[in-house]
Amino acid sequence: MLQGRIRTFVRQWQLQSMVIPGIIWMFIFCYIPMFWLIIAFMDYSIAKPMLSSPFVGFKHFEDFLTDDRFWRSIRNTLGMSSIKLVLGFAIPIVFSLLLNEIRSVRMKRTVQTISYLPHFIAWTIFGGIMLNWLGEGGVINQLAIGLGLQDREVLFNSEPKYFWWITFFSDVLKETGWSAIIYIAAIAGIDPALYEAAELDGANRWQRMWHITIQSIRPTIAILFILAVAGILGSNFDQIFMLKNNMNLKMAESLDLYIYNMGLVSGRYSFSTAVLFARSIVALWLLLMANYASKKLSGDGIF
């Protein structure tokens, strides 16, 4: 049996030689970093071989749990994620529902194509535009003063209190069309006979939207909701890294940015790896919990 398998293995050497480089790549770039997470329990210094660093147990975990800046980054991450989840989750759904009501196929397609263009613009560019708009004499100030909402210029990006909202609105502006694609695809898969039957039964537009469209795309909504909840400890690093500055840092430093600042800027590798380690455990737990809750509530989950 085993000999037979070895013989087959040798006979398939060409196929195996296609796969094995991939396996080696994954070992180096995925498994070795996983193994390196153990420096969270060491006092690692980059000058020495890893295993000769002393073990210190949970010292770094105690350190970050008593660090105010860590808790501040938790607050910022949860704050930005919650705004995104509570106010932002429904936006692509609403957009895809409204787009679906457009009768002209050509207009529908044009709007859709235009709507996901900003997704492909780099955050360096998009963030640059936002910084310009929010700055002195920028578009936002001109609008707000023109509409009489404020009587003098405000440097929005230098005032910490605006930061969460800046990330929220710039994300909506950039990603709504793209996030809607998956809902648009799900809506396109709904059997038109359902709508015809509902129309014969006298259902109006809103009733059809609610009872047919929303009900039909519910599994898609559930999956994306699970993923959004599971990702609540993450943040859009490309975006935050672009928009943050020294003035708004106290509201801008998300957990990702905290790990970056502690690890790569201050060189506290073991300390920030401990934060990473703790975060991935909590994130995994969140994923399982969100999946469980979604199954209980709607019957749809990922696994």
Place this chain on the structure above:
Amino acid sequence: MVNRTKLRRIGGFEITNGLLMLAVCFMTLYPMWFVLVNSFNAAEYAVLGTVNWLPKAFSLDSYRVVFNNENMMHGFLITALRTIIGTVVHVLFTAIVAYGLSKTNLIGRKFYMKYALITMLFSGGLIPTFLLMTKLGLYNNFLVFIIPAMYSFFDMVIFISFFRTIPDSLEESAKVDGASDYGVLFRIVLPNSMAVIATIALFSAVYHWNDYYQGVIYIRSQELLPLQTMLYKIIAENSMSFMQQQAMAQFGARLPGNSIKFASMMVATVPILLFYPFIQRYLVKGVMIGAIKG
């Protein structure tokens, strides 16, 4: 059915909704239009950052500075190189691994797939990855753009499911003619997978073109900086003295920072904007495949 839909009256809802969709299009296009207008605006107007629909006074000065700036052009070259090399390597490597794994009779296939799946659930994260790159000598090395981005589980799954739809008879007839597995892959399978190759290549190319973060973390020398990382420094860190010196030398005057910024942003986005109308259907197709698989 079609006729009946057409005959339906256009009511208040249709008009409101149509206007709303036009507003969405406007909000989407306006940011890029803003950059375009201001990049062509003469310096004294661009500095104001006011709402303009067209340039107040047309000028190419900022573009002259950008295109004559060695650093910027070198960054453009680095970005172009990493986009081309990175995309080719990513597509080839991922496709080859996927082809091997698409064969159900492959010894160890179940193990390989589980082994690959684990990398999706757990990862080392920023710091261990950074330390590994440093130890591998990829710090401040052009290859840091290429090698870590060679493979992606997601793209591999898309390739595998596509390869399975290619009729076995095609491959078998080539085998009968004495082709090796590599021969079948390169002469039969890949030429029949152009749609999926285009999709994955485009996503990879957009990633390489737009990424600035790898450059921030791993690159120290100026001559290896990609364009987007330079742009990050110009915009977020406002470090553009090298461009100001250039403007000084060229025009004998300081050009306001804004106009140079806008022109640089345009230069870094034009390739995306030019190709977007042609590539967008592939990009959407890619998301659809991913959504069905995921």
